[in-house]
Amino acid sequence: MSDQTSPFSNELRPPSHLADILASVERLYRDEVAPREAALRHRLSDEREYLDRDGKLHPELIQARREIMRAAGDAGVYSAHLPETLDGGGLGREDMICVEEKVYGYGCGLNPALLSWSEGATPRLLYCHDHQREQFVEPLVKGRKTSLHGVTESGAGSNLFDMQTRGVRKGGDWVLSGAKAYITNAFDADVAQVLAITEPGAGRRSFTYFMFDTREYLNKGYRTGRVYQTMFGDGYTGEIFFDDMVLPESAIIGEPGQGFDIAVMSFNYTRMRRAGMCAGWSQYLIEQCLDRVQNRQIAGQPLGANQGIQWMIADMYIDWLQARSLSLEVARAIDTPGPWYALPRPKDEIRKICALKVSNDESFYRVADRALQIHGGLGVMRDTQINKLFQIARNLRIPGGTDEVQRTTIAETLGLRFDQSKSVATRKA
Numbered sequence: 001m002s003d004q005t006s007p008f009s010n011e012l013r014p015p016s017h018l019a020d021i022l023a024s025v026e027r028l029y030r031d032e033v034a035p036r037e038a039a040l041r042h043r044l045s046d047e048r049e050y051l052d053r054d055g056k057l058h059p060e061l062i063q064a065r066r067e068i069m070r071a072a073g074d075a076g077v078y079s080a081h082l083p084e085t086l087d088g089g090g091l092g093r094e095d096m097i098c099v100e101e102k103v104y105g106y107g108c109g110l111n112p113a114l115l116s117w118s119e120g121a122t123p124r125l126l127y128c129h130d131h132q133r134e135q136f137v138e139p140l141v142k143g144r145k146t147s148l149h150g151v152t153e154s155g156a157g158s159n160l161f162d163m164q165t166r167g168v169r170k171g172g173d174w175v176l177s178g179a180k181a182y183i184t185n186a187f188d189a190d191v192a193q194v195l196a197i198t199e200p201g202a203g204r205r206s207f208t209y210f211m212f213d214t215r216e217y218l219n220k221g222y223r224t225g226r227v228y229q230t231m232f233g234d235g236y237t238g239e240i241f242f243d244d245m246v247l248p249e250s251a252i253i254g255e256p257g258q259g260f261d262i263a264v265m266s267f268n269y270t271r272m273r274r275a276g277m278c279a280g281w282s283q284y285l286i287e288q289c290l291d292r293v294q295n296r297q298i299a300g301q302p303l304g305a306n307q308g309i310q311w312m313i314a315d316m317y318i319d320w321l322q323a324r325s326l327s328l329e330v331a332r333a334i335d336t337p338g339p340w341y342a343l344p345r346p347k348d349e350i351r352k353i354c355a356l357k358v359s360n361d362e363s364f365y366r367v368a369d370r371a372l373q374i375h376g377g378l379g380v381m382r383d384t385q386i387n388k389l390f391q392i393a394r395n396l397r398i399p400g401g402t403d404e405v406q407r408t409t410i411a412e413t414l415g416l417r418f419d420q421s422k423s424v425a426t427r428k429a
């Protein structure tokens with residue numbers, strides 16, 4: 001549905017200062033995304049064509065995504081969320097929700113590549129040094145390179161302090177050893193950003209971020225492992241290993257011991273990013289359902305003539321509206337005191353961001369579940385966007401800090417902390 005015919009058009013009403021960037025998104029979708037989706041329809045709609053023989057995302061899809069990222073980078077859309085000092089668009093969270101929901105409102109084909117995600121220009125780049133700008137920061141901001149973010153390990157997910165990957169100083173270098181699990185973009189990333197323990201027992205000062213060129217170090221201490229067969233068949237998530245990998249001091253992002261704070265800041269970003277993503281996808285699903293129930297005839301009348309179906313759609317709308325309203329409220333609160341990436345952040349803000357993630361994850365999951373139910377057998381078919389979004393919605397409740405971890409953090413910041421050793425300071429909140 002176009003913005004004009006959508007029943008949401010009156011409610012969306014983005015502020016007028018976003019007119020140019022939203023027009024750019026429309027143009028990019030029309031000129032860069034839609035033609036590539038049409039050319040690769042067979043791969044996007046058939047999971048056997050989506051992956052290569054090794055079960056990894058097919059190279060043609062990787063190529064198409066990279067071309068879209070580059071075009072979005074040139075148009076100033078891809079990194080609209082980053083400050084102008086990094087050559088980003090300088091938009092705050094409230095504005096970004098409008099941009100994100102526009103991008104995700106096109107469904108789940110190649111359109112998400114229009115905006116930087118965890119494999120792109122994350123706010124960790126704010127902590128890069130001058131000598132890292134040309135090789136890493138500029139190409140990531142412009143969508144010309146992609147990155148991976150290596151934090152989780154098979155034995156260390158929700159609690160960062162369970163981490164085993166170590167960085168040990170040796171002369172002027174650092175020696176990295178360990179393994180990371182469930183890593184998005186593990187196989188195609190040009191750049192790796194990896195968190196390791198460099199000073200065990202030093203509390204939040206225990207961690208340091210390292211950044212390096214994956215191709216330069218491949219099989220020189222760095223290697224990738226197996227691809228995970230995720231429930232949404234992305235062919236994109238896998239293992240990485242560091243076998244006494246030697247990195248220079250210049251590979252550090254920020255300062256030694258600053259890794260924890262940078263990690264939490266970037267988890268905050270990942271969680272806030274749920275807002276426009278879930279709003280856009282929920283909107284897309286509601287529109288698909290409205291179309292379906294008006295046209296699907298059962299016993300001589302449209303499916304949508306049944307009150308049971310109408311109420312399901314009404315509940316989808318309520319979920320969309322609640323999560324979106326909460327997100328905008330949180331975004332305004334975060335934008336007000338200044339840029340959201342400045343550290344440290346007040347505790348009540350962290351609580352709000354956790355609430356935003358849970359609210360969006362769970363609302364979107366309910367919306368996707370109802371959308372599938374309304375589509376009947378068609379919704380069960382894996383080649384439909386309805387089905388794909390249901391799988392994605394279920395997944396979203398795990399990465400970026402699980403919904404349980406968000407709830408625990410909310411409770412702790414409300415004063416309910418009983419076990420100091422497992423406090424909010426240690427979790428991937």
Ligand SMILES: Cc1cc2nc3c(=O)[nH]c(=O)nc-3n(C[C@H](O)[C@H](O)[C@H](O)COP(=O)(O)OP(=O)(O)OC[C@H]3O[C@@H](n4cnc5c(N)ncnc54)[C@H](O)[C@@H]3O)c2cc1C
Nearest residue numbers: 149150151152157158182183184398399400401402404405
């Ligand atoms: C598709 C996908 C992509 C990912 N991409 C990346 C990536 O790019 N980089 C990266 O570093 N990681 C990535 N992850 C990892 C993700 O961040 C972790 O899976 C997540 O943090 C949970 O960790 P875990 O899987 O070890 O679960 P666990 O920590 O073992 O948790 C298991 C269950 O216990 C619950 N639980 C844990 N602690 C508590 C508590 N205190 N109270 C109540 N319940 C609790 C959790 O909520 C969860 O339900 C990805 C994961 C997936 C699925």
